[in-house]
Amino acid sequence: MLHIKCPHCGLRSQNEFSYGGDGTVKRPELNKEVPDKEWDTFVYLRKSPRGKHIELWHHISGCRQWIKVERDTATHEIFKTSKANEDI
Amino acid sequence: MTPLSALENIHKKGLFGEHESKEQKDLIKISEIKNLLIVQVVQYKKSNVSLKDIKIDGLNLSSEALKVTSNKDTRILWTGPNNWLLVSEKKEILKNIKNDFKDSDFAVTDLSHSRAIIQLEGKNSIEVLKKGCPFNFNEIEKNVCINSVFNGITITIDMIEDNSIKIRLFALRSFGESLYHSVTDACLEFGYKNI
Numbered sequence: 375m376l377h378i379k380c381p382h383c384g385l386r387s388q389n390e391f392s393y394g395g396d397g398t399v400k401r402p403e404l405n406k407e408v409p410d411k412e413w414d415t416f417v418y419l420r421k422s423p424r425g426k427h428i429e430l431w432h433h434i435s436g437c438r439q440w441i442k443v444e445r446d447t448a449t450h451e452i453f454k455t456s457k458a459n460e461d462i
Numbered sequence: 463m464t465p466l467s468a469l470e471n472i473h474k475k476g477l478f479g480e481h482e483s484k485e486q487k488d489l490i491k492i493s494e495i496k497n498l499l500i501v502q503v504v505q506y507k508k509s510n511v512s513l514k515d516i517k518i519d520g521l522n523l524s525s526e527a528l529k530v531t532s533n534k535d536t537r538i539l540w541t542g543p544n545n546w547l548l549v550s551e552k553k554e555i556l557k558n559i560k561n562d563f564k565d566s567d568f569a570v571t572d573l574s575h576s577r578a579i580i581q582l583e584g585k586n587s588i589e590v591l592k593k594g595c596p597f598n599f600n601e602i603e604k605n606v607c608i609n610s611v612f613n614g615i616t617i618t619i620d621m622i623e624d625n626s627i628k629i630r631l632f633a634l635r636s637f638g639e640s641l642y643h644s645v646t647d648a649c650l651e652f653g654y655k656n657i
Contacts, residue, residue, distance in 0.1 A: 382543055387596030389611055435616045436609045437542035
């Protein structure tokens with residue numbers, strides 16, 4: 375089981391969190407014509423790296439905030455966490 | 463019309479579990495807390511209102527994580543950034559709350575009928591919680607509240623007393639019976655008294 379340090383609540387069990395996917399994906403700019411390929415890439419294409427990965431997690435049974443987590447996908451070691459609106 | 467509490471049909475008074483050969487003071491006491499005013503207060507992100515200027519029943523909203531501010535009747539629990547749960551025996555303060563928290567800055571929701579509240583008292587109460595909740599209870603002290611899970615049910619834990627341990631568990635009303643069964647199952651080995 376992972377222990378994730380929520381930037382708001384402190385160290386908590388993974389049971390309280392829900393995984394939210396790749397934290398580096400940027401949505402195409404609003405109110406701008408987006409080519410199909412760019413939209414397809416945004417919606418469907420994800421990297422599956424072995425090693426450090428920046429992820430979004432939702433502290434769904436805690437403070438209900440989204441956070442960013444830098445985690446090693448091979449060892450599950452967590453290096454850093456930050457608020458969703460901060461750079462990690 | 464008398465309102466029905468969340469655990470009205472399942473919480474029965476008496477002694478249960480392995481209570482024989484144990485002194486009454488060593489048993490866990492379980493009670494349902496009802497007829498409280500429960501209000502969720504959320505400050506909007508765009509709001510610039512200073513929290514120092516607002517007092518409810520003489521209490522400020524604390525922006526310190528996990529902190530509970532309290533007096534004899536009212537407790538204000540921090541449940542997330544800009545998010546509080548106000549629990550009070552004084553139902554009449556709802557009017558003040560609605561006046562003091564302006565619509566343009568705060569969302570105020572009366573949750574009085576949508577929560578089940580179970581109160582545990584006794585030295586083994588923490589051991590009971592450890593069975594179903596992954597939180598490190600060595601860190602908990604008086605006037606600290608946490609949101610967590612108990613056997614998969616999302617709960618809010620409010621530590622009222624840490625000497626003679628007294629803890630309140632809040633869950634969604636619809637999960638109340640399920641949580642009650644989970645908690646009472648966990649209490650069986652210690653013996654418990656429903657009051």
